[in-house]
Amino acid sequence: MLDLQGVSKHFGGVRAVDGLDLTVARGEILGLIGPNGSGKSTIVNLICGLFPLTSGRIIFDGTDMSDAPIHTRVTCGVARTFQNIRLFGQLTVWQNLWVAQNSGQQRSQNFVRRWFGGSRGAREEIERTLEFFDLAHKCDELAGNLAFGEQRRLEFARALSAKPTLLLLDEPAAGMNAEEIDQLDSRIRKMQQDGITVLLIEHHMELVMSVADRIAVLNFGQKIAEGTPAAVQAHPLVREAYLGTTATA
Amino acid sequence: MDFYLGLLQVIGVHTLLGLSAYCVLLTGQVSLAQAGFFAIGAYVAGIFTVLAHWPLVPALGASAVVTGAVACAVGFPALRVKGLMLVVATIAFGEAVRLFFFNFTYQVQTGTLHLGPHGAEGFRQIRYFPEHGWSTFDVMLFIWTVVAVVMAALWWLDSSRAGAVLRAVGEDELAAQSSGISVTAVKVSAMTIGGVIAGIGGGIFAHYTTHIEHTQFGVGLAAFAIAYPILGGLSNVFGTLLAVIFIQGFLIEGLRFMGDWRNLLFGGLIVLAMNIRPRGLLDAGAVQALKRLLFSNRERSGA
Numbered sequence: 001m002l003d004l005q006g007v008s009k010h011f012g013g014v015r016a017v018d019g020l021d022l023t024v025a026r027g028e029i030l031g032l033i034g035p036n037g038s039g040k041s042t043i044v045n046l047i048c049g050l051f052p053l054t055s056g057r058i059i060f061d062g063t064d065m066s067d068a069p070i071h072t073r074v075t076c077g078v079a080r081t082f083q084n085i086r087l088f089g090q091l092t093v094w095q096n097l098w099v100a101q102n103s104g105q106q107r108s109q110n111f112v113r114r115w116f117g118g119s120r121g122a123r124e125e126i127e128r129t130l131e132f133f134d135l136a137h138k139c140d141e142l143a144g145n146l147a148f149g150e151q152r153r154l155e156f157a158r159a160l161s162a163k164p165t166l167l168l169l170d171e172p173a174a175g176m177n178a179e180e181i182d183q184l185d186s187r188i189r190k191m192q193q194d195g196i197t198v199l200l201i202e203h204h205m206e207l208v209m210s211v212a213d214r215i216a217v218l219n220f221g222q223k224i225a226e227g228t229p230a231a232v233q234a235h236p237l238v239r240e241a242y243l244g245t246t247a248t249a
Numbered sequence: 250m251d252f253y254l255g256l257l258q259v260i261g262v263h264t265l266l267g268l269s270a271y272c273v274l275l276t277g278q279v280s281l282a283q284a285g286f287f288a289i290g291a292y293v294a295g296i297f298t299v300l301a302h303w304p305l306v307p308a309l310g311a312s313a314v315v316t317g318a319v320a321c322a323v324g325f326p327a328l329r330v331k332g333l334m335l336v337v338a339t340i341a342f343g344e345a346v347r348l349f350f351f352n353f354t355y356q357v358q359t360g361t362l363h364l365g366p367h368g369a370e371g372f373r374q375i376r377y378f379p380e381h382g383w384s385t386f387d388v389m390l391f392i393w394t395v396v397a398v399v400m401a402a403l404w405w406l407d408s409s410r411a412g413a414v415l416r417a418v419g420e421d422e423l424a425a426q427s428s429g430i431s432v433t434a435v436k437v438s439a440m441t442i443g444g445v446i447a448g449i450g451g452g453i454f455a456h457y458t459t460h461i462e463h464t465q466f467g468v469g470l471a472a473f474a475i476a477y478p479i480l481g482g483l484s485n486v487f488g489t490l491l492a493v494i495f496i497q498g499f500l501i502e503g504l505r506f507m508g509d510w511r512n513l514l515f516g517g518l519i520v521l522a523m524n525i526r527p528r529g530l531l532d533a534g535a536v537q538a539l540k541r542l543l544f545s546n547r548e549r550s551g552a
Contacts (some may be wrong), residue, residue, distance in 0.1 A: 048427060074429030086424040088417045090533070098410055099417040103429025116409040142533070162429050 001026040001197055002047070002166055007056035008221075009042055016042040018221040019056070024166070029188065029198045031212030031229075033205070035241055039221040040201045041083055044168045047199075048080050049073050060166070077105040079164035081155045083171045083201075089144030093135060093154055096143050097126045097161040104162030126161070133157040133187070149180050156187070166197045173204040185211050209233070217241065254385045258457050260497050261392035265450030266470075267477025267489040268399060272443040274478045275412075276436050277419035279332075282323060282339035283474035285346035286444045288466035290316045290451025292350060292366060295375045295461065299364050300357055305377055305456065309395075312452040313445045320444020324437040343471050351463040371462025375455050388457055395453065396490075399446055403486045406442075415439055416483075447474075480522060482529020484536045491530050495522075 002024040009017040017039045024030050032040050046053060049070045058066045065073055079100075088096050101122055108114045130136045133153045138146060143154060152172060159167060169188070173181050181204060188211050191198055202208045208215060209229040217225040217238050225235040232238055266287055273280045290312040297308035327338050356365040366372040378388055406412050417425045418435045426432050455461050477496070481488030500518055504511045526532060 100428035
C-alpha cells in the first residue's frame with residue numbers, strides 16, 4: 001500500500017533519514033520505533049509532504065506521490081496526527097472534525113455541498129465519531145479548553161474524519177496514563193478491523209509490542225531491524241541501539 | 250438631523266470596509282491592501298455612472314467584479330509571504346494603487362464640463378444621487394440595505410463549513426493542510442471575497458462624497474480597515490459593526506469637542522480597549538453570554 005524506496009532527507013549535514021526502504025502492507029499495523037533523534041517523526045513528515053525528499057520515492061497505492069502537496073495526499077487517503085498536538089483551538093470540538101470531514105478520499109463531489117453545506121447534515125456523522133472517542137459530551141466546547149488527554153483523542157478523531165486508508169500516528173500515547181493507553185490500544189485495533197492501515201510511531205514499548213503486527217526499528221536514519229515484535233526484541237542491533245553496547249553479561 | 254444621517258452613511262460604508270478586512274483576517278492574514286481595493290471600487294463605480302451613464306446598482310456590480318478580480322490576482326503572489334512581510338507587501342500594493350490614481354487622467358467633455366478622473370485633482374462631479382433626486386435619507390437607507398445584505402451573506406458563510414475552514418486556516422495552517430485543505434485556495438478566495446466587498450464599499454463611498462481623490466485612500470484608511478475587525482473581534486460579523494460604531498460614532502464624532510487632543514485620546518482609547526478585551530469587543534465569551542441571555546428570555550416567555 002505504501003512503499004518508501006531509498007528515501008533520504010538531509011538537513012544540511014544531518015542525515016535525518018538515510019536511504020530508507022520501508023513497505024507498509026494493506027490492513028496491517030506497522031510499528032516504527034527507535035531512539036530519540038533516529039528519524040521517526042521525519043519519516044511521517046516526509047510521507048505527509050511537509051518537506052521535499054532529498055532523494056528516493058514515495059509510492060502510495062501504486063502512484064508516485066513524492067512531490068504531491070500536503071493536502072492532496074490527504075485527499076488520496078493519508079491522514080496523520082501530530083506529536084505536539086495541533087488542534088484548531090478557537091474552533092469547537094465538532095467544528096474541528098467538520099473541517100477535516102469533507103476533504104478526504106470520500107469527499108462530496110458537489111462543490112457547493114462540500115464547502116457551503118450547513119452543519120445539520122454533517123453533525124450526525126461527527127457525533128458518531130466523537131462518541132467512539134468518548135468526546136460526545138464535549139461537542140460544543142472550544143477545542144483549546146479541553147484537557148490534554150481529550151485533545152489527543154480529538155486529534156485522533158480529526159484525522160479519522162478525513163476517512164483515510166492509511167493513518168499515521170505520531171506518538172499518540174505521549175503523556176497518557178495507563179488507562180488511556182489501554183483505550184488507545186483498543187481504538188487502534190478497531191481501526192484495523194475497519195480496514196484502515198496504521199503506521200504507529202511510539203516510544204511506549206508495551207503499546208507497540210501489543211498492537212503492532214510488524215515492527216521496524218530505526219537508528220540514525222537507517223533501518224536496523226524489521227519483523228514481528230518478538231523477533232525485533234531479540235535482535236542484537238536493536239538491543240545495542242537501546243542499551244548502548246552489546247550486552248556481554 | 251442631516252448630521253446623524255451623514256454619520257450613519259459613514260458608519261455603513263466603513264462597515265463594508267471593515268468587513269472586507271474581516272474576511273481576510275479570518276484566515277490569519279493581516280492585509281493593508283483593503284484601502285487600495287476600496288479606491289479601485291470607488292473609481293470604477295464612478296467611471297461607470299458618470300462616463301458610461303450606468304445606473305448605480307450595475308455600476309456597483311461592475312466595481313465589485315473588477316475589484317474582486319484584482320484582489321484575486323494580488324492574492325496569489327501576496328499570500329505566499331507571511332506575517333510582517335505580508336503587511337509590507339500589501340502596503341506597497343495599496344500605495345501603488347493610490348499613486349496610480351494620482352497620475353490617472355481620463356476625461357470626457359460633456360457640454361461645458363470636463364468629467365472623469367483628473368490626476369491629483371481627483372474625480373469630481375460624481376453626482377448620481379443629486380441628479381436622480383435621492384435624499385440623504387434615501388442614500389442612508391440604500392447603504393444600510395447593502396450592509397445588511399453583505400452581513401447576512403457573511404453570516405451564512407461563517408455558519409457553513411467554509412467559515413470553519415477559513416478559521417481553521419487562520420489558527421494553524423499546517424494542521425489545516427494536514428486535514429486536506431488547500432491553504433492557498435482558501436486564502437486567495439478570502440482575499441477575493443474581501444476585494445468584492447471593498448469594491449462595493451468604495452463604489453458607494455464615491456457616490457455619497459461626490460468627489461474622490463487619491464489622498465483619501467492612503468495608509469490611514471488601510472489602518473482603519475484592519476482596526477475594525479481586530480478591535481471588534483472575529484467571533485462574528487457584528488464585532489466589526491460594533492467597532493465601526495465605536496470608532497466612527499464615538500471616538501471620532503463623539504470626541505470632536507476636544508479639538509486636536511481627540512486624535513491622541515483616540516489612539517489611547519483603542520489601546521485601552523484592546524487591553525481590556527484582547528480578543529475584541531465582541532469576543533467568544535460575550536457571544537456566549539448574549540446567547541444565554543436571549544435563550545433564557547425565550548424560555549421564560551415560553552413558560
